[in-house]
Amino acid sequence: MQELSDELLIQPVAACVRGTVRPPGSKSYTNRALPIAALARGASRLEGLLDSEDTQVMMESLRRLGFSLTHRPEGTVLEIEGAGGTIPAKGAELYLANSGTSIRFLTAMVAVGEGTFRLDGVERMRERPIADLLTALRDLGVDARSVPENGCPPVIVEAKGLPGGTVRVKGSTSSQFLSALLIAAPAAQAPLTVEVDGELVSKPYIEMTLQVIEAFGAKVTRVGEQVYRFDASGYQGTEYTIEPDASAASYFFGAAAATAGSVTVDGLGTSSLQGDLDFVRVLERMGCQVDMSENSTSVTGGSLIGVDVDMGDISDTVPTLAAVACFAKGPTRIRNVAHVRVKETDRLKALATEIRKTGTEVIEHPDGLDIHPGQLQGATFDTYDDHRMAMSLALLGLRVPGVVIRNPGCTSKTYPDYFRDLATLHD
Numbered sequence: 001m002q003e004l005s006d007e008l009l010i011q012p013v014a015a016c017v018r019g020t021v022r023p024p025g026s027k028s029y030t031n032r033a034l035p036i037a038a039l040a041r042g043a044s045r046l047e048g049l050l051d052s053e054d055t056q057v058m059m060e061s062l063r064r065l066g067f068s069l070t071h072r073p074e075g076t077v078l079e080i081e082g083a084g085g086t087i088p089a090k091g092a093e094l095y096l097a098n099s100g101t102s103i104r105f106l107t108a109m110v111a112v113g114e115g116t117f118r119l120d121g122v123e124r125m126r127e128r129p130i131a132d133l134l135t136a137l138r139d140l141g142v143d144a145r146s147v148p149e150n151g152c153p154p155v156i157v158e159a160k161g162l163p164g165g166t167v168r169v170k171g172s173t174s175s176q177f178l179s180a181l182l183i184a185a186p187a188a189q190a191p192l193t194v195e196v197d198g199e200l201v202s203k204p205y206i207e208m209t210l211q212v213i214e215a216f217g218a219k220v221t222r223v224g225e226q227v228y229r230f231d232a233s234g235y236q237g238t239e240y241t242i243e244p245d246a247s248a249a250s251y252f253f254g255a256a257a258a259t260a261g262s263v264t265v266d267g268l269g270t271s272s273l274q275g276d277l278d279f280v281r282v283l284e285r286m287g288c289q290v291d292m293s294e295n296s297t298s299v300t301g302g303s304l305i306g307v308d309v310d311m312g313d314i315s316d317t318v319p320t321l322a323a324v325a326c327f328a329k330g331p332t333r334i335r336n337v338a339h340v341r342v343k344e345t346d347r348l349k350a351l352a353t354e355i356r357k358t359g360t361e362v363i364e365h366p367d368g369l370d371i372h373p374g375q376l377q378g379a380t381f382d383t384y385d386d387h388r389m390a391m392s393l394a395l396l397g398l399r400v401p402g403v404v405i406r407n408p409g410c411t412s413k414t415y416p417d418y419f420r421d422l423a424t425l426h427d
C-alpha cells in the first residue's frame with residue numbers, strides 16, 4: 001500500500017509515457033468469484049484477486065457470514081470453503097463502505113440463508129439506489145426492505161431461503177441488480193427464472209456474471225432475450241483465475257493517448273469479456289493506434305480528434321474519456337450515461353465542475369457531457385471520495401503543469417497502488 005498525503009502534485013512527463021503495465025485483478029470478477037465460491041460445495045482457490053477496499057469489504061462480510069477465507073502469502077491468492085448454498089451465520093450486520101457490487105450482490109445472496117441480515121455503508125452509499133433489487137426480492141417472497149424507506153441502504157433482509165419461480169428485475173439504473181439475482185439463483189430452493197424488465201445499462205457485466213456462474217459449475221439456460229433459467233443445482237468449488245481490471249487499464253491507455261505515447265497492458269486482450277476494454281475502440285476513433293493480441297493490448301497515441309460516443313455499456317470509463325478529451329482537437333460528446341450520477345459521486349456534475357477549473361468549456365447534459373477543449377491551465381482537483389475522479393484527472397497532470405489531486409488515497413477503493421504504477425510510465 002502506498003503512503004499518500006492529502007494532496008498529490010502530478011509531475012508532467014518530459015515527452016510522453018511509454019511502457020508496459022499489469023493492473024491489479026478485476027474488481028468485478030473478484031466480487032463475483034468470492035460470493036459464488038462461498039455458495040459452492042467444497043473448496044475454491046481464487047488467483048489474481050484484487051486486494052482493495054471494495055474487495056476487502058466483500059471478504060470481511062463473507063467472514064461475518066461465517067465462511068472461512070484464507071489468504072495465501074502470495075497476497076493475491078485466496079482459499080475459501082463453500083457452504084453448499086447455505087449461509088453459516090444466522091443473521092449478521094454487514095458494512096460495505098461504498099462498494100455497489102458488494103452491497104447489491106450480498107443483499108440477494110443473504111436471502112438464501114436464515115435470520116436477520118442488515119447491510120449498510122458510508123453516507124454516499126445511503127444515497128445509492130437499491131430499490132429495484134429489493135422489489136424483485138419481495139416479488140419472490142423475500143422480506144427485504146430499505147430501512148429509511150427511500151429505496152436506499154441500510155437494507156434489512158429477513159431471510160428464510162430464496163424461493164424459486166420467476167422474477168422480473170429492472171436494470172435501467174444499475175445492472176448490478178440483475179447480476180445479484182443471477183449470482184444467488186443457483187442456490188434457490190427451486191428452479192428460478194430471472195427476466196430483465198425494460199432497458200438494461202452496463203450490459204457487458206451480465207456476460208461476465210454468467211461466465212463466472214458457469215465456471216463454478218452452475219447451469220444457466222438462456223430462454224430468450226435477457227431471460228435466464230436456473231435449475232437450483234448449486235455451485236461446485238473450483239480453481240479460478242482473475243484477469244487484470246479493464247477499467248483500471250483505461251487510465252494507462254488514456255495516458256498513452258493524452259501524451260502521444262505508447263502503453264501496453266499485459267493480461268487483457270481479445271480473450272477478455274470485460275466491456276471496459278472497449279474503451280480502446282473509443283481511443284481508436286480519436287486517432288490512436290490499437291494493437292490487441294489474445295492477452296495484451298497496446299495503445300499508441302497521436303494527434304487526437306474529439307468524438308461523439310454512447311458510453312452506456314462502458315460508463316466506468318467516462319471520467320477517463322473526459323480527461324483525454326481535453327487534449328483533442330474539436331469537441332467530445334459523451335452520451336447515454338445518466339446512471340453515472342448514482343455512482344461514488346454524481347460523476348457528470350463532478351467532472352463538469354472539476355474540468356472547468358482547467359479553463360475547458362464543459363456543458364453538462366442530463367445524460368452526458370460536452371467537452372470543448374481550449375488552452376489548459378493547472379488546477380487543484382477535488383475528487384469527491386471517488387477513485388475514478390482521482391485516477392482520471394491525474395491524466396491531465398501528465399501534460400499540464402500544476403495539476404494537484406486532492407485526497408489521492410481514495411484510489412484505494414479499487415487501486416491502492418495506482419499512482420506508483422502511473423509513475424512507472426514516466427519517461
Ligand SMILES: O=C(O)C1=C[C@@H](OP(=O)(O)O)[C@@H](O)[C@H](O)C1
Pocket residue numbers: 027028029100101173174175176179201202205315316339
Ligand atoms: O457489475 C459490476 O461489476 C459493475 C457494474 C457497473 O455498475 P452499474 O451496472 O451500476 O452501471 C460498474 O459501474 C461497476 O463498477 C461494476
Ligand SMILES: C=C(OP(=O)(O)O)C(=O)O
Pocket residue numbers: 098099100101102316343344388414
Ligand atoms: C461504480 C463503481 O463501483 P460500484 O458500483 O461497485 O461501487 C466503480 O467502480 O466505478
